[in-house]
Amino acid sequence: xxxxxxxxxxxxxxxxxxxxxxxxxxxxxxxxxxxxxxxxxxxxxxxxxxxxxxxxxxxxxxxxxxxxxxxxxxxxxxxxxxxxxxxxxxxxxxxxxxxxxxxxxxxxxxxxxxxxxxxxxxxxxxxxxxxxxxxxxxxxxxxxxxxxxxxxxxxxxxxxxxxxxxxxxxxxxxxxxxxxxxxxxxxxxxxxxxxxxxxxxxxxxxxxxxxxxxxxxxxxxxxxxxxxxxxxxxxxx
Amino acid sequence: xxxxxxxxxxxxxxxxxxxxxxxxxxxxxxxxxxxxxxxxxxxxxxxxxxxxxxxxxxxxxxxxxxxxxxxxxxxxxxxxxxxxxxxxxxxxxxxxxxxxxxxxxxxxxxxxxxxxxxxxxxxxxxxxxxxxxxxxxxxxxxxxxxxxxxxxxxxxxxxxxxxxxxxxxxxxxxxxxxxxxxxxxxxxxxxxxxxxxxxxxxxxxxxxxxxxxxxxxxxxxxxxxxxxxxxxxxxxx
DNA sequence: ACCCGTCTGTGCGCTAGGACACATATATGG
DNA sequence: CCATATATGTGTCCTAGCGCACAGACGGGT
Numbered sequence: 418x419x420x421x422x423x424x425x426x427x428x429x430x431x432x433x434x435x436x437x438x439x440x441x442x443x444x445x446x447x448x449x450x451x452x453x454x455x456x457x458x459x460x461x462x463x464x465x466x467x468x469x470x471x472x473x474x475x476x477x478x479x480x481x482x483x484x485x486x487x488x489x490x491x492x493x494x495x496x497x498x499x500x501x502x503x504x505x506x507x508x509x510x511x512x513x514x515x516x517x518x519x520x521x522x523x524x525x526x527x528x529x530x531x532x533x534x535x536x537x538x539x540x541x542x543x544x545x546x547x548x549x550x551x552x553x554x555x556x557x558x559x560x561x562x563x564x565x566x567x568x569x570x571x572x573x574x575x576x577x578x579x580x581x582x583x584x585x586x587x588x589x590x591x592x593x594x595x596x597x598x599x600x601x602x603x604x605x606x607x608x609x610x611x612x613x614x615x616x617x618x619x620x621x622x623x624x625x626x627x628x629x630x631x632x633x634x635x636x637x638x639x640x641x642x643x644x645x646x647x648x649x650x651x652x653x654x
Numbered sequence: 655x656x657x658x659x660x661x662x663x664x665x666x667x668x669x670x671x672x673x674x675x676x677x678x679x680x681x682x683x684x685x686x687x688x689x690x691x692x693x694x695x696x697x698x699x700x701x702x703x704x705x706x707x708x709x710x711x712x713x714x715x716x717x718x719x720x721x722x723x724x725x726x727x728x729x730x731x732x733x734x735x736x737x738x739x740x741x742x743x744x745x746x747x748x749x750x751x752x753x754x755x756x757x758x759x760x761x762x763x764x765x766x767x768x769x770x771x772x773x774x775x776x777x778x779x780x781x782x783x784x785x786x787x788x789x790x791x792x793x794x795x796x797x798x799x800x801x802x803x804x805x806x807x808x809x810x811x812x813x814x815x816x817x818x819x820x821x822x823x824x825x826x827x828x829x830x831x832x833x834x835x836x837x838x839x840x841x842x843x844x845x846x847x848x849x850x851x852x853x854x855x856x857x858x859x860x861x862x863x864x865x866x867x868x869x870x871x872x873x874x875x876x877x878x879x880x881x882x883x884x885x886x887x888x889x890x891x
Numbered sequence: 892a893c894c895c896g897t898c899t900g901t902g903c904g905c906t907a908g909g910a911c912a913c914a915t916a917t918a919t920g921g
Numbered sequence: 922c923c924a925t926a927t928a929t930g931t932g933t934c935c936t937a938g939c940g941c942a943c944a945g946a947c948g949g950g951t
Contacts, residue, residue, distance in 0.1 A: 481798045484877055489801045491794040506787040507780050508889050512881055513794060538775050543744050550743040553790060557728040557750060560797035561718045564726045564837040567907075591928065600801040602909060607929060623917055623928055640721055644749055652745050805938075828898065839939060844899060860898055860947060893951090900945075909936080916929070921922100 419452045429473035430524060431497045431653060432544050440534070440541055447530045451523055453477070455589060459500055459515035466510075469501035469531050474521030476582050478598060479556075481513045489563070489600030490575075492555040493518060495582025497653060498548050504528050505535045505545055518590070518598070519583060547652045554648040562641040568601050569609040573638035575599060576619065578645070580628050591624040613637070656689045666710035667761060668734045668890060669781050677771070677778055684767045688760055690714070692826060696737055696752035703747075706738035706768050711758030713819050715835060716793075718750045726800070726837030727812075729792040730755060732819025734890055735785050741765050742772045742782055755827070755835070756820055784889045791885040799878040805838050806846040810875035812836060813856065815882065817865050828861040850874070 436444070453459070453475045460466050462482070470477070476495045482488040491513060494500050500523075503511045535542050562571055575598060579588055592610060596603040610626075613619045618633040619626055628634070635642075673681070690696070690712045697703050699719070707714070713732045719725040728750060731737050737760075740748045772779050799808055812835060816825055829847060833840040847863075850856045855870040856863055865871070872879075 479794075481794060483798070483802060487802055489798045491797050502790075503787060505783075506790075507784045508787040508885075511787075512791055512885055536775060538773060546742075547744045549786070549790075550740060550745040550748075553739075553743075553786075553793065554749055556790065556793050556797060557716075557718060560728050560793060560800055561720070561726045561837070563797055563801040565720060565724055593928075600798070603929085604910095604931085605908060607931090608908095611930080621929095648745075648749055830898075840899085841901085841940090842938060844901090845938095848900080858899095895950095896948095898945105898947075900943105902942090902944105904940090906939080907937095910934090912932085914930075914932100916927100918927080919925090921924090 418454070418457060420449060429496060429522075430471040430499075432499055432548060433471055433524065435540075435544055435653070437540055440539060444526070444530070444534060444541075447526055448524050449526075451525050453517040453520060453523055455517055455520040457517040459517065460511075462512055462514055463510045466501045466504055467528055468525040469499055469504055469528065470523040470525050471499050472496050472521065472523040472582075474519075474584065475517055475523050476519035476521070476579060477515050477523075478518040479511075479513055479515055480598070487600065488597050490598040491559055492552055493578060493582070494552070497582065497649060498552065499545065501528075501531075502545070502549050502552070504531055505542075506549065518594075519579065519588065521583075544653075551649045551652045555645050558641045558645050562639060563600065566639045566641065567609075568599065568605045569612060570637065570639040570641075571599050571601075572606065572609045572613065573618075573634045574642045576626070576628065577631075577634055577638055577642050580631065581646070586628045588626045588628075589624060590626055592621075655691070655694060657686060666733060666759075667708040667736075669736055669785060670708055670761065672777075672781055672890070674777055677776060681763070681767070681771060681778075684763055685761050686763075688762050690754040690757060690760055692754055692757040694754040696754065697748075699749055699751055700747045703738045703741055704765055705762040706736055706741055706765065707760040707762050708736050709733050709758070709760040709819075711756075711821065712754055712760050713756035713758070713816060714752050714760075715755040716748075716750055716752055717835070724837065725834050727835040728796055729789055730815060730819070731789070734819065734886060735789065736782065738765075738768075739782070739786050739789070741768055742779075743786065755831075756816065756825065758820075781890075788886045788889045792882045795878045795882050799876060800837065803876045803878065804846075805836065805842045806849060807874065807876040807878075808836050808838075809843065809846045809850065810855075810871045811879045813863070813865065814868075814871055814875060814879050817868065818883070823865045825863045825865075826861060827863055829858075 477500045478493045479491045592606040596606045618630045714737045715730045716728045829843040830840045833843045855867045
């Protein structure tokens with residue numbers, strides 16, 4: 418992670434951008450832009466956090482890794498959220514990992530500053546709690562989707578959720594990593610992605626996935642995507 | 655749901671029981687014991703809630719039902735938690751259902767009272783937020799468990815989580831309902847339960863499941879149970 | 892005692908996805 | 922321009938769990 422001192426543009430993050438002027442002014446000196454690289458670990462299982470991160474262009478996945486090494490994603494955070502909810506929820510740590518899934522920028526804030534501002538009970542607190550509720554919906558829907566839907570549908574959901582949080586139509590992501598996120602085999606992703614490519618929805622070469630036909634993905638995806646998207650829009654829109 | 659006017663015993667619920675005397679005294683007049691019957695719906699998908707409920711002996715499952723009617727559980731709440739987190743998280747409603755999974759008592763509190771007390775930013779707020787964080791862990795682990803573990807392991811997890819939240823060794827619960835909770839077929843539950851019965855861990859007849867050998871269940875269950883239990887103990891213990 | 896609705900047991904064919912084994916293609920650095 | 926690590930494609934066998942069909946088995950009400 419590299420730290421920069423150039424002026425921040427907090428409105429690139431929807432939570433910070435929704436703050437009223439007064440609170441925003443108060444926090445501005447405490448905000449610091451950082452750059453995350455692909456695969457960087459934001460926090461480990463049970464690990465302590467000194468900062469919370471408000472992604473701007475980066476995407477961070479919340480993962481759980483089993484004792485036997487297999488893993489699965491519980492949710493992902495982009496410029497509509499914050500990484501490190503345990504710091505204001507009161508637990509300090511979470512029993513999962515946060516890994517950068519798409520390289521890019523974020524804005525960080527010291528844990529203590531966050532907690533003090535949260536304790537004021539103003540707009541910032543309400544925004545963080547509403548985001549957390551949206552995250553709960555996302556995690557829940559992941560639980561249900563894991564149980565009831567095909568790998569191809571889940572891949573669509575994952576691509577759409579990622580696409581919503583990134584400017585470009587191209588995602589830098591190998592099938593191996595997607596398999597870890599979805600908790601399936603890499604070969605399973607290969608065949609599912611192959612079908613989506615045949616249908617013209619996406620194309621991909623060696624870690625570069627391009628969304629060609631978003632409409633088509635939305636036709637293939639299960640209802641889980643819509644539920645999550647609607648809830649984010651309702652709570653944070 | 656039947657409402658009673660007899661004196662409450664809030665300490666039957668761990669969240670209320672953890673309140674300092676001052677806050678507890680303030681809330682006491684606002685608490686009202688109620689009785690839930692098996693299968694009762696506490697709230698519907700997107701439905702409004704007038705009260706939050708602190709279960710004492712009841713257990714409430716949070717379920718999501720798909721468009722095609724299949725369903726799966728995201729988490730369950732007993733005397734260590736509260737039903738209706740959307741009321742203090744700010745969203746008002748949740749895109750899921752809450753159904754009474756084990757008949758019993760709860761203590762209810764008007765939404766407005768909850769919100770005012772929450773806004774004070776004292777111990778009550780911290781307790782509710784820590785519980786919510788524990789719930790997030792439970793939902794996450796459900797997501798992962800759904801993906802990676804067998805029906806038999808999940809059944810063990812479900813039995814243990816329920817057993818932890820109930821006084822008795824007997825659970826009133828048909829295999830049909832368990833199947834809905836776990837998001838699997840009823841027949842799948844029958845064979846998994848049959849194996850557990852053969853091993854002497856449980857016995858069951860027509861909707862009455864008895865935990866005979868808890869130790870044995872803990873040996874069969876996946877790590878997910880432990881992760882959830884440890885996190886609840888850490889955050890609320 | 893009986894009936895009928897509710898629970899549970901079991902069998903069979905089917906499919907998605909896992910484990911494993913390779914084959915092939917594409918960077919990228921020396 | 923080659924070597925090698927990395928990414929992707931395929932194929933084969935195996936298992937868990939699904940859908941469906943139906944057969945007991947218990948139990949409460951008339």
